[in-house]
Amino acid sequence: MTIDKSNINRIIATDCGSTTTKAIMIEKVDGHFRQTYRGEAPTTVEAPVEDVTHGVRNSLRELEELSGIKMLDADGNIIKGNDKDSGVDLYVSTSSAGGGLQMIVSGVVKEMSGESAERAALGAGAIVMQTLAVNDGLLAHEKIERIRYLRPDMMLLAGGVDGGTIKHVLQITEIVGASNPKPRLGLNYSLPVIYAGNVEAQEEVKNILGDKVELDICENLRPSLEEENLDPPRQKIQTQFLEHVMSHAPGYPNLMKLTDVDIMPTPAAVGMIIRTVAKQEDMKVVGVDIGGATTDVFSVFKNYETEEDIFNRSVSANLGMSYSISNVFSEAGLANVMRWVPFDMDEVELRNTVKNKMIRPTSIPYRLEDLIFEQAIAREALRLSFDQHKSLAVGLKGVQKQRSIGDIFTQSESGSTLVNMMECGLVIGSGGVLSHAPLRNQTALMLIDSFFPEGFTRLAVDSIFMMPHLGVISEVYPEAANEVFQKDCLVFLGTCIAPVGNAKNEDDHVMKVSITFKDGKTDNFDMKSGELIKVDLDSEDTATVTVKPSRHFNMGEGKGKSVTKEVKGGNAGLIFDTRGRPFTMSTDPIARISKLKTWYKNLEVYPDFEGE
Amino acid sequence: MSQAYVPSLEVEEKITIQRERRLPLKGDTNVEVGSTVSQDTIVASTYLPGKPVPLSAAIKLGVSPSELEECMLKKEGDTVKADEVIGLAYSFFGLFKTPLVSPIDGSIDSISHVSGQIILREAPVPVEVSAYISGKVVEVDDGDSVVIETEASSIQGIFGIGEEKVGVLKVVSKDKAQVLKASDIDESCANKILIAGSLMTHEAIKKANDLGVIGIISGGINDKDLKEILGYDLGVAITGNEKGTTLIVTEGFGEIEMSPKTYELLCRHEGHLASINGATQIRAGVIRPEILIPLTKDFQTTAEADGGKNLRIGAEARVIRNPHFGEIGEVIDLPSDPFVIPTGAKVRVATLRLKDGTEYKVPRANIELV
Numbered sequence: 014m015t016i017d018k019s020n021i022n023r024i025i026a027t028d029c030g031s032t033t034t035k036a037i038m039i040e041k042v043d044g045h046f047r048q049t050y051r052g053e054a055p056t057t058v059e060a061p062v063e064d065v066t067h068g069v070r071n072s073l074r075e076l077e078e079l080s081g082i083k084m085l086d087a088d089g090n091i092i093k094g095n096d097k098d099s100g101v102d103l104y105v106s107t108s109s110a111g112g113g114l115q116m117i118v119s120g121v122v123k124e125m126s127g128e129s130a131e132r133a134a135l136g137a138g139a140i141v142m143q144t145l146a147v148n149d150g151l152l153a154h155e156k157i158e159r160i161r162y163l164r165p166d167m168m169l170l171a172g173g174v175d176g177g178t179i180k181h182v183l184q185i186t187e188i189v190g191a192s193n194p195k196p197r198l199g200l201n202y203s204l205p206v207i208y209a210g211n212v213e214a215q216e217e218v219k220n221i222l223g224d225k226v227e228l229d230i231c232e233n234l235r236p237s238l239e240e241e242n243l244d245p246p247r248q249k250i251q252t253q254f255l256e257h258v259m260s261h262a263p264g265y266p267n268l269m270k271l272t273d274v275d276i277m278p279t280p281a282a283v284g285m286i287i288r289t290v291a292k293q294e295d296m297k298v299v300g301v302d303i304g305g306a307t308t309d310v311f312s313v314f315k316n317y318e319t320e321e322d323i324f325n326r327s328v329s330a331n332l333g334m335s336y337s338i339s340n341v342f343s344e345a346g347l348a349n350v351m352r353w354v355p356f357d358m359d360e361v362e363l364r365n366t367v368k369n370k371m372i373r374p375t376s377i378p379y380r381l382e383d384l385i386f387e388q389a390i391a392r393e394a395l396r397l398s399f400d401q402h403k404s405l406a407v408g409l410k411g412v413q414k415q416r417s418i419g420d421i422f423t424q425s426e427s428g429s430t431l432v433n434m435m436e437c438g439l440v441i442g443s444g445g446v447l448s449h450a451p452l453r454n455q456t457a458l459m460l461i462d463s464f465f466p467e468g469f470t471r472l473a474v475d476s477i478f479m480m481p482h483l484g485v486i487s488e489v490y491p492e493a494a495n496e497v498f499q500k501d502c503l504v505f506l507g508t509c510i511a512p513v514g515n516a517k518n519e520d521d522h523v524m525k526v527s528i529t530f531k532d533g534k535t536d537n538f539d540m541k542s543g544e545l546i547k548v549d550l551d552s553e554d555t556a557t558v559t560v561k562p563s564r565h566f567n568m569g570e571g572k573g574k575s576v577t578k579e580v581k582g583g584n585a586g587l588i589f590d591t592r593g594r595p596f597t598m599s600t601d602p603i604a605r606i607s608k609l610k611t612w613y614k615n616l617e618v619y620p621d622f623e624g625e
Numbered sequence: 626m627s628q629a630y631v632p633s634l635e636v637e638e639k640i641t642i643q644r645e646r647r648l649p650l651k652g653d654t655n656v657e658v659g660s661t662v663s664q665d666t667i668v669a670s671t672y673l674p675g676k677p678v679p680l681s682a683a684i685k686l687g688v689s690p691s692e693l694e695e696c697m698l699k700k701e702g703d704t705v706k707a708d709e710v711i712g713l714a715y716s717f718f719g720l721f722k723t724p725l726v727s728p729i730d731g732s733i734d735s736i737s738h739v740s741g742q743i744i745l746r747e748a749p750v751p752v753e754v755s756a757y758i759s760g761k762v763v764e765v766d767d768g769d770s771v772v773i774e775t776e777a778s779s780i781q782g783i784f785g786i787g788e789e790k791v792g793v794l795k796v797v798s799k800d801k802a803q804v805l806k807a808s809d810i811d812e813s814c815a816n817k818i819l820i821a822g823s824l825m826t827h828e829a830i831k832k833a834n835d836l837g838v839i840g841i842i843s844g845g846i847n848d849k850d851l852k853e854i855l856g857y858d859l860g861v862a863i864t865g866n867e868k869g870t871t872l873i874v875t876e877g878f879g880e881i882e883m884s885p886k887t888y889e890l891l892c893r894h895e896g897h898l899a900s901i902n903g904a905t906q907i908r909a910g911v912i913r914p915e916i917l918i919p920l921t922k923d924f925q926t927t928a929e930a931d932g933g934k935n936l937r938i939g940a941e942a943r944v945i946r947n948p949h950f951g952e953i954g955e956v957i958d959l960p961s962d963p964f965v966i967p968t969g970a971k972v973r974v975a976t977l978r979l980k981d982g983t984e985y986k987v988p989r990a991n992i993e994l995v
Binding site for chain 2: 181371374
């Protein structure tokens with residue numbers, strides 16, 4: 014559908030999350046697009062309502078109440094066109110409700126075509142429930158059981174380089190055919206299966222699967238060992254998602270009628286925005302969107318083998334702050350969660366607290382202690398998700414390399430992670446626990462404690478959680494999306510300055526810091542190991558910071574080498590962190606609690622916390 | 626926010642319910658529209674295809690995949706017996722024979738000349754679907770599903786474990802606050818669904834399981850006990866396949882008095898047959914455990930008119946988060962301006978007057994209507 018941008022003055026966008034449906038209004042104010050109002054309501058994909066449009070309309074009604082602008086007519090339809098008091102010109106939506114898009118992918122070798130298939134699916138906004146491969150360690154009947162049990166929304170089959178043997182990819186295809194897979198949402202349609210493997214096996218794949226599934230064939234996603242071609246399968250996945258999966262989810266056919274453009278999977282929309290930021294700012298970026306059920310991590314880092322900037326997305330399907338909170342707790346373990354909590358809690362009580370949040374996912378912490386505990390769990394959810402991301406954001410495995418004698422000291426293993434936090438210039442957080450933290454300092458510290466930025470790293474947060482909305486708007490009106498993104502979406506929290514290395518003793522000297530502010534004032538200080546301090550610097554301000562690390566520490570130019578940079582401020586200012594990279598926490602409970610209290614006090618994270 | 630949707634669990638004294646009983650695959654429906662069924666009537670049945678068993682046939686025979694078909698003594702669709710020779714390859718001018726033996730009783734699903742793999746399939750597995758609730762058949766989708774309708778009391782739990790079960794309700798607590806201990810359970814509880822008060826303890830559950838108790842319903846359970854019972858820490862809450870006594874909690878984790886409405890309704894049904902299902906799915910598309918008690922003709926309703934499910938002044942609401950977790954109060958104010966709570970967050974609140982007279986400004990996200 015073509016949209017006449019010149020007539021767009023008021024846009025509404027919704028994001029249907031697994032817990033909450035969030036609506037925002039964007040209006041042209043004095044010739045500029047600004048985000049003006051925000052409403053939200055519980056998502057209604059579950060019984061008794063089982064229709065996502067109820068939650069959407071409830072969120073729009075809240076927008077109506079707050080803005081005084083009528084958007085829904087008596088039948089609940091969007092009023093088109095706009096005047097001062099009613100109507101909108103464009104309505105768009107993203108969705109991750111209903112558990113998002115859940116896929117099984119397969120390849121021949123798990124670490125090669127298997128991983129490529131995984132990256133294709135993740136980049137298209139899917140959750141990968143299982144990766145099957147000849148060498149996945151499962152016996153054939155176990156693979157069949159997994160497919161039958163998991164009931165994905167879609168499958169992506171890959172494997173084999175073009176011109177290579179077709180035997181192995183067909184073995185996996187036969188297993189898929191034998192399992193007679195059924196889709197998750199209803200028995201009345203065939204499961205969409207995309208084949209993106211060796212092109213010479215296409216005819217055989219049609220023979221095996223043609224009458225059992227909704228087969229769609231595209232180019233090989235790994236045409237050779239050295240090449241990955243992820244765009245064709247990603248586009249197929251998004252098309253199939255709309256045509257087959259969404260049209261069977263509760264209420265989505267109705268929502269599709271309301272929107273002016275196709276509904277986009279939430280992670281795909283956030284991914285678009287992250288890529289745009291990396292390009293515009295010309296820096297390496299890590300982004301995270303922590304939701305109720307899942308956590309998505311996005312990154313743009315340079316692959317030095319190909320000299321290209323590579324975008325990667327990973328999704329941790331069972332790491333989130335409401336539906337999945339109990340899984341975070343069980344995966345991270347009690348000790349890892351409690352290492353961020355500056356007081357003792359009874360195990361029976363804290364276990365019950367976690368489970369009660371899981372069964373009533375929309376409830377929020379009321380007491381400060383509950384908030385501290387919930388933010389401790391968030392740190393662990395983010396850390397675990399980032400670990401998963403690092404293992405997925407890797408160079409291509411299986412690529413043969415010619416090495417010279419000069420590579421002996423520098424060579425990295427084929428397929429090592431592309432994530433290099435020393436190169437990362439910006440970490441962006443999004444999602445309820447980060448965007449809606451009562452204090453921005455809390456958000457800044459949660460990001461630092463889970464991503465452990467190195468060197469100089471700017472921190473930002475999606476102000477009110479609108480990156481998905483802007484992602485989908487950018488499809489039709491990139492200028493409007495970009496303007497709102499710059500002015501209203503990103504809140505810069507400040508810059509984290511952290512050397513890499515660990516001190517041998519607790520009070521060892523780590524670095525000398527010299528700050529020159531714009532007004533010419535200077536601030537010089539020394540930092541010892543295990544410190545975390547804040548220096549105020551407003552969002553609009555810059556300062557020149559010189560860090561001279563001691564000989565065991567590195568600020569990016571080598572151990573002991575001084576680095577000077579112009580840095581930008583933010584709500585949390587400049588945060589200097591000498592707690593060590595890699596970070597370790599004291600195992601002595603008294604020392605740990607004492608450290609935490611000092612850090613939290615220095616950063617004014619929980620100003621009202623008194624603690625014993 | 627006047628239209629606010631505040632989620633709450635269903636506790637209905639008398640409601641017409643329908644339950645669809647669907648076959649996993651097409652098969653036979655055994656009842657007709659209008660027929661009356663009891664909980665254990667088999668309403669539909671079918672055969673599930675047997676488990677597929679892949680066999681690397683070409684490798685075992687020592688031939689190339691393209692030669693496999695020639696070596697096969699059986700074709701696709703043929704039945705085979707365990708240890709039966711289904712293929713034979715000759716080598717050295719026919720001097721040596723290599724047999725291919727079927728590992729199972731079943732049939733040959735497919736023979737691939739490309740991968741050299743054959744797929745065998747075990748014998749079909751019979752599946753029967755019972756009515757689960759007593760009532761009338763109101764819809765039959767021939768060979769696929771049956772819908773049964775009945776008038777029942779219906780209670781949604783908040784969390785449960787265990788499969789669908791049918792049994793007689795028995796009250797084992799003196800009130801809604803009593804903790805269920807092992808000493809409260811004896812042989813008379815076998816094959817019954819027990820109604821407890823605020824908590825079911827690990828020891829009580831263990832004893833109930835040993836005695837063959839069908840199910841336990843209580844206000845709460847400690848997560849630590851749940852971990853002991855399951856043998857693992859429940860990460861993703863997808864339950865329903867656990868064996869043994871089905872457990873349903875109505876309020877949450879911890880020791881929490883069962884809501885008076887739920888407790889009184891369950892007590893009124895003591896001695897009646899109930900259908901319970903512990904299946905819970907705390908994901909998008911939430912499934913909550915259920916207790917369904919088809920009504921007898923002499924059952925008298927007492928419920929007052931329902932004031933609707935919208936949050937309004939005068940409504941009764943339960944606090945679902947600490948502090949005051951589980952307490953019930955009356956909504957006395959719904960201020961439109963956000964209020965700063967102790968975490969520092971600015972949120973929309975409701976003012977509740979709790980039973981002890983305390984007035985408590987609670988985030989609207991932390992209450993559910995009773």
